[in-house]
Amino acid sequence: MRIALITDASLSQINGVVNTLRETCRCLRNAGHEVLLVTPDGTATFACPTYPEIRLAYKPYARVATALRDFEADCIHISTEGPMGLAARRFCLRHGIGFTTAYHTRFPEYLSARSMLxxxxxxxxxxxxxxxxxxxxxxxxxxxxxxxxxxxxxxVLWGRGVDTERFHPTEQDRSCIKGPLFLYVGRVAVEKNIAAFLNAKLPGSKWIVGDGPLREELQQGYPDAHFLGSKSHEELSAYYNCADVLVFPSHTDTFGLVMLEAMACGVPVAAYPVCGPIDVVADGYSGSLELDLARACMNALRLDRDKIRAHALTYSWERATQQFLQSLYRIEPIKANRWVRSSIA
Structure with a gap:
């Protein structure tokens, strides 16, 4: 099939949406499908309100419409709800084309945390x-x-996977680390609730891998924690393998791919029993879910790393992509021909 995916996430970003789309496109192409990924890369952009590090496409309708018209997709999937997604939605509705969408991010909770909306x-x-x-x-x-x-x-459900060849247990030099090492990986932003981790009374060391608008404030407020900045997807495995526990303090994530990546390295997860962790972490087996985050961290230290890795192996991008394929809406050929002609007229 010819599958068009539209997203507001630039491929240069490091986040779960980009990783999900990248892996899904890889699996689709490996299965013989032709994929068009329409992103804001190369277009005029403006700063996202409350999150200036994220750039959003400025008036992208003409570009999106041209891309969809020229590609003549069998299926159209709109991945995000920003300007690119709005442009694709408008195009499809204007031409009577069925499409699917995804809910990756709990934007209401994010916006409420940032702006009290x-x-x-x-x-x-x-x-x-x-x-x-x-x-x-x-x-x-x-x-x-x-x-x-x-x-x-x-x-409908569209699960997630993990690259267990990239993320796997490896020996790291921990001689300079004061253990146990508790690690956070992700955006450094208010909705991630990182202060709950930094305030937790824990032995050893705390590392923060990631960047975002709250980094400077937290770095000044918690001088004993090590803020290591943003790392590429290829670099993350080494950091996971240095850690004794991945701490995931967020209350607002829909999934949390970093939890799967850590578990694939045999690293247990400590988190709250909330949406996201409750579906990803096997409590008492691959991690610990507690209302007391410090207790979850200490409980996680006692878990078997081989069993943690085994839990992560139950997730695969190929299986997740099959779910994605089964939920796509196939455009009827007659209707497809009609919208292609009418968009040119």
């Missing part, structure tokens, strides 16, 4: 955005149930 207002907008979608793909059963309660329709 009411959750109900943002969720109302998201229901409008996803309303025409033939299938709204969500990463976990708990996210699906939460969105169903908020009035979303056509919800």
């Amino acid at each position: 009411p959750l109900a207002l943002t969720y109302r907008w998201l229901r409008w955005f996803h309303g025409p979608s033939k299938a709204v793909m969500v990463p976990t059963p708990h996210v699906l149930e939460a969105l169903k309660k908020r009035g979303f329709r056509h919800l």
Whole structure:
């Protein structure tokens, strides 16, 4: 099939959305599908409100419309709800084309944490955005149930995977590390609740891998923690393998790919029993989920690293991509020909 994916995430970004799209495209192409990934790269951009490090496409409709018209996709999937996603949504509705969407990020909670914008207002907008979608793909059963309660329709599961060849246990030189080492990997931003980790009374060392708008403030407020900045996807395995525990303090993530990556390296996860971790971590087996984060960290230290790795091996990008394929909406050939002609006219 010819599959078009539209996203507001630049491929230069380091986050779960980009990793998911990159791995999904790889699996689709390996299976013989032709994939068009339409991103904001190469277009005029503006700073995302409340998060200036993220750049959003400026008036991308013409570019998106041209890309979709020229590609003549069998399926169109809109991955994000920003300007690129809005442009693709507008194009599809204008030409009567069915499409699918994804819910990667809990934007209402993120915006509420950053700007105190009411959750109900943002969720109302998201229901409008996803309303025409033939299938709204969500990463976990708990996210699906939460969105169903908020009035979303056509919800289906699209899980995630991990590259267990890139992320695997390896020996690292830990001679200069004061153990145990507790590691955080991800954006350094208010919605990630990193202060809960930094405030936890724990022995050993705390490392923060990642960057974001809160880094300078946290670095000044917690001088005993080591802030290592952003690392490439290729570099992360070494950092996981230095760690005794990956700490995931977020209350707002839909999944949390870093948890799978750490577990694939045999590293246990300490997190709250909330949406995201509760679907990814096998409590007492591959990690510890507790309302007391420090207790979760100490419990995680006692877990068997071989069993943790075995849990991660149950996730694969190939299996996740099969879910994705099964939920795509196939454009009828007659309708496809009609919208191609009408878009040229």
